[in-house]
Amino acid sequence: MTLLPSKRIRCGVAGVGSLGQHHARIYAELPDAELVGIYESSDARAAEICAKYGCRRFESLDALGAACEAVSVVVPTDRHAEVALPLLAQGAHLLIEKPLCATLDEAQRVLAAAQRGGCLVQVGHVEHFNPVMEFLEKQVSHPQYITAERLAPYQPRGTEVGVVLDLMIHDIGIVLALVKSPVRRIDSVGVTVLSKKEDIANARIEFENGCVANLSASRLSTKRQREIRLFQSDAYLSLDFMNQEGHLLEKRDLLAYGAKVKLGLVKAGELGEIPVKQIPIEKGEPLALEIAHFVESVRRAREPKVGAVLGTHALEVAIEITEQIQKAGG
Template sequence: MPEVLRGGVIGAGVFGGYHARQYARLPGVVLSAVLDAHPDRAAQVALPLGGRAFREMDAFLDAVDVVTVASPATFHAEHALAAIAAGKPVYVEKPIAVSVADAEKIRAQAAARGLVVACGHQERVVFRAMGLLDAPEQPLLLEALRHGPPSERSRDVSAVLDLMVHDLDLALSIATAEPVTAEGEGAIGPSGSWDQARAEVSFDSGFTARFDVSRMAGGRKRTMRVVYPSGEVEIDFVARTFRNTTPFDLNADFADTPAATDPLGASVEGFLQAVRGEAPRPIVNAEEAIRALDLAIAVERALEDAA
């Protein structure tokens, strides 16, 4: 393992730029390369940060030690598998893939080569900063709302795989139970896929999780309510307000912690620590990303059945 890792980013869009800046600023790593089908876009991201722009995958992979896949979601599996085949640990933005079969290939091929795979469910960092991942009770009810205005980002997948998958992963992270049913309804928008969706997922413990996402809203809104036997937690992530009636020792000032201020940075740093052997695993591994993807696809099937 080199003393300073050479980081590479596939995809020069908005998230590719975010990841490139993380490699340029974190200790023990430099931004070495950015790959994009449009070399001018790759150069705009890479050159100001001291990296090089690439258009060809083989040359790009020769120039890096670790890879972030921040290309459109429909290319995540193809690009992650190319990196793994070249022996590179990989951080894949969410969703890890758009089919469970492809996601399982990523997991299996990385495991066969002893390579770390991380997935960009950065909301886990925020939950950890709150203390919710260590809550001593199992939840009874979760209600999550995630609305935002139209955007050109992630139009290749539905709002379920773009937005709801965050909250599906959070529900899975705080419940030891398994999801058993998913019901939903939605609306197809200008993207040609589900741009609005509401879903209810039932778990085998009796835990119920309800989700409401939209990328056709007039403004940004993101709230969550989690009910436990001893009380409830309400969070408004936009207004940065927090209400806790449980006896749990939660951090009401979580939003001001370094991790919650920059969850992407904490997530990428966790990936690099796992690659170096300084941490036993990344913050979200391939198995967890596959569970979130599997549940998201179940929700999409429920939307289609209800249409």
């Protein structure tokens, strides 16, 4: 692949529903992108988006792929391969919403097609572009124990897959990126309540380097929550991906505080009990940051931050968790 000229990248969106409409909005706003058009099955939604952003509705995926250099695939997970393959055949670089595909076989077909055509594939693990993740990547060096909880109210959209592929896969991708070690063992449980697949799930993942991650996800909650806690030898971190805030307790600060208590310079609790630091996080829209990164990756012909390797690895772990739950009758 060669570096594209310094011009706006011609972009499109396949599927402008609940999430896809925001892909269209962001492409229309980016100075380095031109929203050429969309592919959408709903006449009403297609007319709405085209009128709003002055773009064209394409009648086929082949036509969209031929007109665009970069396309977002924002359709239900079980249709990712069906939509991605015709676009790749036209030479379009793709941002495929997470998970990469519904099965590993489909993922391998998509990635093989991308390799044949010299196309980039970025997987939409949007939390990797959350400012919280940027802080974690700088601060976390050797995590030993991680807990993550991701809760959402029930909605029919996304129930073509279970909660592991719908929600937990976000945290699977985050943990894999932070731990950087092969998985040694996975133990999972799950419960089916309203949909045909698991709606609540918990997975305990052991890594070869000794780190353990405990992930919980539910799409039957009365509230939304996306939180992670990490422990390593020199620090404890607690962060909120949704509100983009958190706090940090460093061992050196705790030791200094303990020394002051021991010397009688302060009374225990006088400095706020534990010297916790609020983390200064510059807030931003993760989806906008993700799409801007995709456009720049296409322009520079470089591998995106969340490419085929991480996307496939996260899918492998998610499918293993899902299969364990299914075998247990969850």
